[in-house]
Amino acid sequence: MTPANANAPEGRAHAAEPEEYVTVTVADQMFGLAIDRVHDIFIASSLTAVPLAPREIVGLLNLRGRVVTAVCLRRRLGLPDREDGAREMAVGIDHQGESYGLLVDGVGEVLKLNPDTYEPVPAHLDGRWAALAQGVHRLDGRILIVLDVDAVLAFDAEARAA
């Protein structure tokens, strides 16, 4: 959806401004999602599986009267599923007017990061991961991969071609 006030004076992503990220973990790797793309954090429960759906879509769920399509970030990254019984946390994202829930292992704090720790995606990162990453931030002792939310949700074409 396009914001109503497209002619707002200051656009996003001023090079010098610190950016805020919602951090999530998947298989002990930390990922960051731009905070303005995240509108919800919730526990994914009572999922309705969709037969014949692409593998990445684990099902549909009811989030306060809206039907949300649950996408598994693990599967999207080509990682194995977790063992059963683990509590699934989900990050609510709106993409092209539709609601999605990105299933992750856990949700961490919101980080305000300066551009000076930012670097482009390392060239030798696995292709599947590189396609979903915007860049990385060097943090104390860990690396945060900034996810490209639109790329994460752009899998229908791939899925059908395969």
Place this chain on the structure above:
Amino acid sequence: MDDLLREFLTETGEHLDVVDVELVRFERDPNNETILRNIFRLVHTIKGTCGFLGLPRLEALAHAAETLMGKFRDGLPVTTDAVTLILSTLDRIKQILAELERTAAEPEGGDADLIGNLETLALAAPAPAVPEPQVTIGTLAYQVLERPLKPGETSLDDLERAFREAPGPELESAPADPVPEPAKPEAKSEPEPGEGGFTKIQTIRVNVDTLEHLMTMVSELVLTRNQLLEIARRQESGGGDGGFKVPLQRLSHVTAELQEGVMKTRMQPIGTAWQKLPRVVRDLSGELAKKIDLVMQGADTELDRQVLEVIKDPLTHMIRNSADHGIETPLERRAAGKPEKGTIRLNAYHEGGTITIEIADDGRGLDFAAIRRKARERGLAGEAELERMGDAQVAKFIFHPGFSTAKAITAVSGRGVGMDVVKTNIELIGGTVDIASELGRGTTFTIKIPLTLAIVAALIVSVEGQRFAIPQVAVLELVRVRPGSDHAVERINGTPVLRLRERLLPIVPIARVLGLPGAEASAGDEGFVVVTEVGRRRFGILVDGVFHTEEIVVKPMSSKLRHIPLFSGNTILGDGAVVLIMDPNGIARMVGSEEGRDQLMAEEAAVEPASDKAETETLLIFRGGAGLKAVPLSLVTRLEEIDAGKIEWAGGRALVQYRGRLMPLVPADPAVPIRREGLQAIVVFSDGERAMGLAVDEIVDIVEDRLDVEFTADRSDVVGSAVIRGRATEVVNVAHYLPLAHEDWARPARRAGPARTVLLVDDKPFFRELLAPVMKAAGWRVLSAGSADEALALVASGARADAVVTDLDMPGRSGFDLIEALRASARAAHWPVIALSSAPTPEAVERARRLGVAEFVAKFDRSGLVAALAEIQGPAGQALGEAA
């Protein structure tokens, strides 16, 4: 685009629609002052606004039209030509508006043609004898903008002044003071009662998104209320009340009413979809030189705006169809003793939870005999099948794609496009179309559609522990099935069927189609069969359990899931769970293609006749040796009877002078020698320069029939046997005789080594069946497909081929499309392709070269085909290595 212009576009668009309708009414009733005043006022408004916004082209056009209408008001007789001219002026205005909407600027160009004509007509008007008392036109609206003006905006007062000041035709006689009265509430265009016009109710414009959002919120409220009720019930049974009960009941009541109210905001009178129709019929009357009256009833019947959008175009098409095919010319009508003027009646009314729309004409009615004939010609149904069908069923053939019995193709209809789309669109929203027709009396189409798409009644079923919703409109009946009971699922070669009232109903084991875990393990013959009908196909969906029916709020499928044809949407049930809505149309489609796939798999092992395909072939029947023999007429070049005395014998072989060459003769049955005297009947086959004659005892007949060939493997002279016209007939394999006549038509030797696979694509089962044995004889395994899509599905499903043989000329996606798709795919990009084409054009050859087609082979040149296949054996080996 600025707001002012946007507002202008919306408003003007609506005004023009009204003017369209009113003009047609006015033409019929030229003395009706009210209509004229209404039109005049609207055009005047458009003109004024255009002037104000600086749109000179629009202003000039509107001005000229207004001038002419001014003359009408002054007593100029209203002629059809004049009205046509004004209508085409309106069309031009609409064109300019469309351009304006796209580019925010008036397009280049002039309208001198129209303006000239309008002025000529206006000038030709005699001066009015008595100037009529000036009627006040238009009024001032008292409007207040509840915020300060933004830069660039203009107050409404200024706007109003601008169009008062814009030059108008009434200026000569207008009173000095153009402002007639102090401002008063806006007099909306309410025609006097009894006019039967389009009533305007006071409305405000609300963004559709706002309404959709409201709808979502109300759905959520309903769910929350349901949860509260559930909690209250539990507390009550636990002994406590907590004082909830009364306020909860009140909440429940308010919620229900709110839901109803919000639903209503989405409703629109069906008349809005009809607005353009009078104009359409008027124009058609002119084009077709017919006299047609359009009667509309029930225009205020309300339905959901989403439904309205979907049926708008189908309705227009059906009206066009009635006018073109239904209504006869005045001459024909008079001859049939009917009034010259035909009537198309459009009627809408509510009936239960659905809305019924009838489109009736009093024209010639459907010619069932012609439809039956056409259906047979096109191979849509067999003779016997057609005889069994009632007229109502036969009528439904007109919804078949490309079906038109119109003798002449007119610009209006008759190209067979449309009626199938009409049906598809209506079925898409869960509606049905029925046809009733009487020869010479007319045809009535009855469309039944649900009132709203947003809320439908659905049957909740369970499959392997998962719940699904099936729209109630699609459910004909429910049958409980249990092994050993009256209703038990039986199997024909593994395919489940149910005996229902002396007919076999195909059963779709939905769990398997959905690929649900455990579906294969469970016996699956116990549960419920949901009987449903899609098009002319009736089938049953086998589910494990049935719960209840529930009114569900349909939510669209996520765009990531929309490609799954089995579901039309999803919904949230009362208990908060998300449930998928099954789409019987999609199930029918998917199952249909699955049947096709199974069949293809079977063909891989042994080519089986496609018995369910009702294709007919023209066959030549002859007697040669014992029994009747047949050969497809398409393979035959000529039939001859020659004087046996002219047959020359050389080295035990019979030859005859034929068209300046020696043509070898071969007996159809070696046991029956070629005649030495009298007349010898021969069937000539030719391939380019070469020809051969098949000596037969007697040519019996040429028939058109379905060809269900029982293939025989042990004889090379016949393809197999078939029952043609009730008699067992051997279908001759021409490929067997050709090498007997010409050595160089030699049959290629059987290749040793592993069998290679060839993918054969041809839309005609007949050719697939004819060519497949030839290729198998040459040592190929044959995979066949009846269309490009089928072939691509095979490739997608992992089928591997060392070569592709495809017909180029197929309905739907052509052979070229297929080759292009193969070239674009990863796996099949290098597969060698042989194209079947009888007479390729230079363009086709060039296109084929670009696509890397290995060879062109004429469709009946089987030895050529085998030779071409033999040549690509080399590269095929590479392809094999690559695929492995």
